[in-house]
Amino acid sequence: MNSLLRSVIAPVFGPLSIILAWQYLVPIAGIPPYILPTPTGIAGALANQWPLFADNVWTTVIEAIAGFLIGNLAAVLMAVVFVYSAPIRAAYFPVVLFFNTIPVLALAPIIILIFGLGLTPKIIVAAVICFFPTLVNMIRGLDSASSNERELLHILSATPWDNFWRLRLPRSLPMLFSSLRIATATAVIGAIVGEWIGSDKGLGALIIQATYNYQSDRLYGAIVLSSGLSIALFLIVVAVEKLVLRHE
Amino acid sequence: MNAIETKALNIGYRGPKGDQTVLSGVDLSIADGEFLTILGPSGCGKSTLLRVVADLLEPLAGDISVLGEDPSVIRSRRQVGFVFQESTLLPWRTVEANIELPVQVGRGRTGVRDSDRKRVKDLLEMLGIAGLEKRYPKQLSGGQRQRVAIARALFSEPRILLMDEPFGALDEITRDRLNEELLDVWRRTGTTILFVTHSIMEAVYLGQRVMVLGANPGRVMALRDLKGQKTPDNRCAREDPAIVNLMSELRKTLEQVS
Numbered sequence A: 001m002n003s004l005l006r007s008v009i010a011p012v013f014g015p016l017s018i019i020l021a022w023q024y025l026v027p028i029a030g031i032p033p034y035i036l037p038t039p040t041g042i043a044g045a046l047a048n049q050w051p052l053f054a055d056n057v058w059t060t061v062i063e064a065i066a067g068f069l070i071g072n073l074a075a076v077l078m079a080v081v082f083v084y085s086a087p088i089r090a091a092y093f094p095v096v097l098f099f100n101t102i103p104v105l106a107l108a109p110i111i112i113l114i115f116g117l118g119l120t121p122k123i124i125v126a127a128v129i130c131f132f133p134t135l136v137n138m139i140r141g142l143d144s145a146s147s148n149e150r151e152l153l154h155i156l157s158a159t160p161w162d163n164f165w166r167l168r169l170p171r172s173l174p175m176l177f178s179s180l181r182i183a184t185a186t187a188v189i190g191a192i193v194g195e196w197i198g199s200d201k202g203l204g205a206l207i208i209q210a211t212y213n214y215q216s217d218r219l220y221g222a223i224v225l226s227s228g229l230s231i232a233l234f235l236i237v238v239a240v241e242k243l244v245l246r247h248e
Numbered sequence B: 001m002n003a004i005e006t007k008a009l010n011i012g013y014r015g016p017k018g019d020q021t022v023l024s025g026v027d028l029s030i031a032d033g034e035f036l037t038i039l040g041p042s043g044c045g046k047s048t049l050l051r052v053v054a055d056l057l058e059p060l061a062g063d064i065s066v067l068g069e070d071p072s073v074i075r076s077r078r079q080v081g082f083v084f085q086e087s088t089l090l091p092w093r094t095v096e097a098n099i100e101l102p103v104q105v106g107r108g109r110t111g112v113r114d115s116d117r118k119r120v121k122d123l124l125e126m127l128g129i130a131g132l133e134k135r136y137p138k139q140l141s142g143g144q145r146q147r148v149a150i151a152r153a154l155f156s157e158p159r160i161l162l163m164d165e166p167f168g169a170l171d172e173i174t175r176d177r178l179n180e181e182l183l184d185v186w187r188r189t190g191t192t193i194l195f196v197t198h199s200i201m202e203a204v205y206l207g208q209r210v211m212v213l214g215a216n217p218g219r220v221m222a223l224r225d226l227k228g229q230k231t232p233d234n235r236c237a238r239e240d241p242a243i244v245n246l247m248s249e250l251r252k253t254l255e256q257v258s
């Protein structure tokens, strides 16, 4: 009973209580719907204007997923290079570190200047924002085999190839996945920030337009969809992780 | 030919501030098929000695030959097995895949043959853990994990088996049972075994000879032959007065060097 309370009832009751309070207390408090619409109001807007939302969601979905894949793949490859070559790491890690200190909001306009207004610049912003945490985690992951594990492979006269595929890479996966989980949310943020700065399509564009036009139900609808997108990506990563790290 | 021969062997670690010698002047002859146990205070160099035999560490000075060759030759021929203090199973591999690691590392992707599968089964049976092939290390007890590690070390039929406190973390009953199984394996395979332990009882029960190392300076303090107190196939009763005497004698030696 206690475990049912903790695993099902409590997690449902918490959010539900807030949604109910939002639904019924906000109007009582006299907050007008153009500042904060009720949950049913937002749901209604999503239903009524679904073609508009769907059209924009897809743009953001493509940008976020492509950015996620490209950014993380690049980070993994660079981590492998850094781990195998100390000179390259010493030469270029500071450069990467420097680029990481530039705020995305400052970097995004430059990327849009270079790549124009299509999907590409948004994908790049999403990729850039995923890149650094995965790079750092992956480097640590690839270096995380214990000395006993390395000695085990040495006694078996393992080749560098074996060392990579049978020890370092599998060893790195738990850390890689913990950064991929975080990257699901940052990839969506990157896509939306890219859209803010130069786009007429996507959830980011919708958010900007809705704000300027005081269409708060549309604004909140776009917000709900963007967090829904992050959650969906997160759940996909968790499912893949469960499959890959069955042994954990 | 002896399994292991050393002459004036100095071992230790090379560092930026010069070499740090751990054991010096080690002159040893270990016969092929011998079971040697090693006792000594913590930090005296027991693990370091095994690491030199396994070619994980270069000696600082002196000579060592394993089966008449340089340790690196023997290592590349896969004739050395090592069992670490912690079982060091790869957590993402099943028991079976952990034991087959030597094959996969050796033959690349030609993969695991049916005969290898059969050998895994036989090894698990021999070590009393049949049926656990598909489990992951997380799903095993400490004793089961240590058995899997032994199975992996035995998989490539090594001529030399190096064991570094393999049963240190186990309860006494499990440890006694594993000692018995290890002796069985040793009798069946004729492998030379170097076995490090902190338990005097274990050292006496398993070894045909017991080597006692001392620290500061690290060197071989005693090398005690037990063949007189044991049957030809290395059996003894733990409560035999001769064995009990031997244990208190070894305890005194250890107390002096600790």
Ligand SMILES: Nc1ncnc2c1ncn2[C@@H]1O[C@H](COP(=O)(O)OP(=O)(O)OP(=O)(O)O)[C@@H](O)[C@H]1O
Binding pocket: B013, B020, B022, B040, B041, B042, B043, B044, B045, B046, B047, B048, B049
């Ligand atoms: N990688 C290393 N670099 C430098 N010194 C080391 C290294 N490993 C061990 N030592 C030192 O070498 C000495 C012997 O270590 P070793 O691990 O062989 O001891 P041991 O006899 O196995 O001890 P224990 O019973 O605690 O396992 C110790 O003083 C230790 O500090």
Ligand SMILES: [Mg+2]
Binding pocket: B046, B047, B048, B164
């Ligand atoms: Mg040790």
